[in-house]
C-alpha cells in the first residue's frame with residue numbers, strides 16, 4: 001500500500017465519556033468497506049460515515065457498489081451492496097484498492113468481499129445472520145466464523161441484530177423494525193472507533209425521519225448502542241485517529257459527480273444568463289442528474305421527463321432553438337438513441353449539452369457498473385461527418401467545471417457537446433473546494449438582432465460565420481426581420497438555403513470539421529515532478545484517481561513516471577502531439593479495449609501501448625502501479 | 638362554428654403571442670424559395686390555405702414557428718416566411734414540445750405526414766397529445782409514403798398494392814382521429830385539402846384552442862396514390878359520404894340533409910340514420926366540448942377506411958390545462974418561493990473550512 005505514508009503512532013488518551021481508556025493510534029488514512037444485503041442500508045451507512053469524515057476535515061473518496069436489481073433475493077451474492085470509503089489526513093486520489101476494515105452484515109457480504117481484505121485487516125461481522133440456512137445459500141459448507149478460514153484477519157464477532165433489538169425493546173418497535181436499525185449500530189461502532197462526532201448523525205436521522213419521530217429516535221438509539229458497545233465491551237482495544245487533511249485553503253463540501261454535474265448545469269445557466277431546459281429520460285446511472293436539476297426550478301431550470309431519449313434530446317434542441325440552454329442527460333444506450341438528433345444539432349449548428357454517464361455495455365450491459373467504452377461512440381457514433389467536441393471530467397468534483405466547460409464550448413461554437421462522465425465518478429464522492437460565484441466564467445451570449453447579409457440585400461443569412469470561431473449567428477424566434485428556416489438538409493454556405501451543390505457540400509463538411517478542430521482548449525499539463533521520466537501514462541476521465549495514485553506509488557519507489565490526463569478529447573489539446581513525442585513510452589490505461597489509444601495512434605502516429613480492463617470496476621492503484629513499474633523497468637533494461 | 642364557453646376563465650390558444658397591428662397578407666407569409674412539390678400535389682392547397690388564413694390571426698410573423706419532420710409535406714416550413722425547422726423523421730412533436738414549453742410567446746405549428754406522425758413518430762405524437770402541449774399539429778394524410786416514392790403507410794387501406802407490397806399490404810391501418818382521441822387529445826379536427834373553407838375554419842379553431850390540436854388533412858398525392866380521396870370530392874358522391882360537424886347543430890348530411898346521426902337506442906352508440914325515419918328531434922346535436930372522449934371517438938368510427946362515411950370538422954375541443962403552461966407555472970412558483978442564490982446552492986448544508994496555515 002504505497003499510497004499510505006505509514007505513520008502509526010500509538011498513544012493512550014482518554015476518549016470522551018471517561019468510562020474506559022483505550023489505545024489510540026494515529027493513522028494517516030483508512031479504507032472502510034460496509035457490505036451487506038441490499039436491504040441492509042449500507043449505502044446510507046457509508047454516506048453518513050462519509051459526511052462525518054467530511055465534516056471532520058479529512059480528505060476522502062467513496063465507491064458505492066450496488067446490484068442492478070432493486071431487491072435481489074435476500075441474503076444472496078447478487079444481492080450484496082457495499083460502500084467503500086477512503087479518508088485521510090492528506091489529499092488522496094481514489095477510494096482505495098482494499099479495505100483496512102470490512103464490515104460484513106451477512107455471509108453473502110463476507111463471501112463477496114473477503115478476498116479484498118488484506119491479511120491482518122479488521123473484519124467486523126454481524127453474527128446473527130450466520131445461520132445454517134444463510135451459510136448454505138451462499139455455498140459455505142461450514143461456518144467461517146467457527147473454522148480456521150478467517151485466522152489471518154482480526155475478526156470481531158458482534159451480534160448486531162440481537163443487540164440492537166434488545167436495546168430497542170423499550171421503544172415498543174416491532175422486532176423486525178428494531179432489527180432494521182442494525183446498520184446504525186454498525187455506524188455507531190465505527191464512529192466510536194474513529195473518534196467521530198455523533199451530533200451530525202443525530203441531526204441527520206431526525207431530519208430523515210422527521211415524519212416518524214419514533215423511527216428517528218430508534219435509529220439514534222441504535223447508533224448510540226453501537227457507539228457504547230465499542231466503548232464498554234473491551235473487545236476493541238484500539239481506536240484510531242485520522243487527523244484533518246491539509247487541503248488548499250477554502251470552504252469545502254462533500255459532493256458526488258452527478259450532483260456536481262447538476263450544479264454545473266445550474267451554474268452554467270446563471271453564467272450564460274439563459275434559462276436551462278433539460279429534456280431527458282430516466283436511465284442508470286444518469287437519473288440523479290434529472291432528480292437534482294428538478295429541485296432547482298427557482299434558477300429558471302425546466303426539467304422535462306420525455307417519453308424516450310429521442311424526445312428528450314429533441315425537446316432540448318427545440319428549447320435551444322428558442323434561445324434556452326438545451327441539455328440532455330443519459331447513459332450509453334440513450335446516446336445510441338440520440339445519435340440522429342445530435343447529427344441534426346451538428347447540421348443546424350445549435351448549442352446543446354449532452355451528458356453521457358457511461359456504464360458497462362454493450363446493450364443494457366452492466367447498468368450499475370462503470371466503464372469508459374462510449375468514447376468512440378461519442379466521437380464517431382453518427383452518420384456522415386459529424387464532429388462533436390468531447391469533455392470528460394476526471395473526478396466527482398471536477399464534474400462541476402466540466403459542465404461549465406461543455407457549456408462554454410456549446411454556446412461559443414454553436415455545437416452539441418458530449419460530456420463523458422461514468423458510474424464511478426457519478427456515484428462516488430469527494431470533498432469539493434466550493435468556488436466563489438464571482439469567480440465563475442461569464443458565459444453570456446449575443447443573440448443575433450440585425451440582418452447580416454454582406455451583399456447589401458438586407459437579408460438575414462443564418463450561416464454567415466464568425467471569422468474567429470466559425471460559429472453561426474443564433475437568431476431566436478421572436479426577433480423581427482430574422483425569420484429563417486433551418487433543418488437537417490445540407491445548407492448553402494452563408495445563406496443557409498437548401499443546397500445540393502457538390503462543391504458546397506464539400507465545403508460545408510470541411511467547415512463543420514474546422515469549427516470543431518479550431519475550438520480553443522487548454523494545453524495538456526504534464527505531471528512529471530522529477531522531469532526525468534521516460535514513460536508517460538496518458539489517461540482520460542474517471543481513471544485520473546487510480547492513475548495519479550499509481551504514479552505517486554511508483555515515484556515513491558524511486559522511479560520516474562509522467563502523467564498527462566485529458567479532459568478535452570475532441571479536439572485534443574494543441575500541445576498533445578509534441579508532449580507525446582517527448583517520451584520513450586506512452587502507456588494508455590482505459591476501462592475499454594483501447595479506444596483512446598486508437599485515436600492517439602491514428603492521429604499522432606505514436607506507438608502507444610494500451611492497458612485495458614473492462615470489469616465494471618475502476619482500476620486499482622495497485623495494479624496500475626505494477627503495470628507502470630514493468631514499463632519503467634523494461635525501458636531501463 | 639359556435640364559440641365554446643365553458644364558463645371558466647380561459648386563455649386563448651394565442652394568449653401571450655404578441656400581435657401585429659399593421660396589415661398582413663398571404664404574400665407576407667411566402668418565402669423566396671421555389672416550392673418543389675409535384676404539380677397537382679394537395680400540399681399546395683394546404684400551403685395556400687395556411688398562408689392566407691394566418692394574417693387573420695394578427696400575430697407578429699416572427700413569433701410563429703413551423704416545425705416539421707421528414708416527408709414531402711415536411712418541406713412546408715421552407716415555404717413559410719416565419720421561423721421554422723425541418724427536423725428529422727418523426728420527431729417534430731418532441732422538438733416543438735421543447736420550443737413551446739420554453740417560449741410562451743410563440744405560436745408553434747407542427748407539420749407532419751402519415752408516415753412521419755404515425756410510424757416513426759407515433760410515440761411522440763401520442764405523448765404530445767396526452768400532455769396537451771400548446772401545439773397545432775397538421776397531419777397531411779395521403780395514405781402513402783410520398784418522399785420515399787410510394788410505399789404503403791400506416792393509414793393505407795388493407796391490401797394496398799405498392800412497391801413494397803406487391804401482393805397487397807397486410808396490416809390494419811390507423812384512423813388518426815381515433816388514435817388522437819384515444820390519447821385524449823383536447824382538440825381533434827379533420828378536413829380535406831380541396832375544401833378551403835372548411836380547412837380554414839378548422840385551422841382557425843385549432844389556432845384559438847389552447848393545447849394540442851391535431852388536424853388531419855386528407856391530402857392527395859397525384860404521383861403515388863392519386864385519387865385516394867376522390868369519392869369525397871365528386872359531386873353526387875361527396876354529399877353521401879361527408880358528414881360535416883358544426884358545433885351546436887344536429888348532425889345531418891346528404892344533398893337534402895336527408896341523412897343524419899343518431900344514437901342507437903339499444904346499444905347507445907352512434908349510427909347513420911335517415912332523418913325521415915327517426916325524426917329530426919332524435920338527431921345528435923354536435924357538442925365538441927363533451928369531456929368524455931368516447932362521444933368524439935364514436936363519431937370517428939362512423940366511417941371506415943373505404944370512406945363510406947367521413948366525418949369532417951371539429952370532433953373535440955375541450956379545455957384542459959396545457960403541459961407548457963403548467964411547466965412554466967412551476968418554474969415561476971419555484972422562483973417566487975425561493976430566490977435563486979447560486980452561492981447558497983453550491984455551499985449546501987454541510988461545509989467545512991480549511992484555514993491558511
Ligand SMILES: Cc1ncc(C[n+]2csc(CCOP(=O)(O)OP(=O)(O)O)c2C)c(N)n1
Pocket residue numbers: 707708709710711726749750751752753754777779781782783784785790
Ligand atoms: C430515420 C429515417 N428513416 C427513414 C427515412 C426515409 N423517409 C423519409 S420520408 C419517409 C416517409 C414519409 O412519409 P409521410 O410521412 O407520409 O410523408 P409524405 O412524403 O407522404 O408527405 C421516409 C420513410 C428518413 N428520412 N429518416
Ligand code: SF4
Pocket residue numbers: 673674675677678679680709710779783784857858859860861
Ligand atoms: S410525391 Fe406525392 S406527396 Fe410528394 S410532392 Fe409529389 S405529389 Fe406531393
Ligand SMILES: [Mg+2]
Pocket residue numbers: 708750751752777778779780781782783790
Ligand atoms: Mg404520406
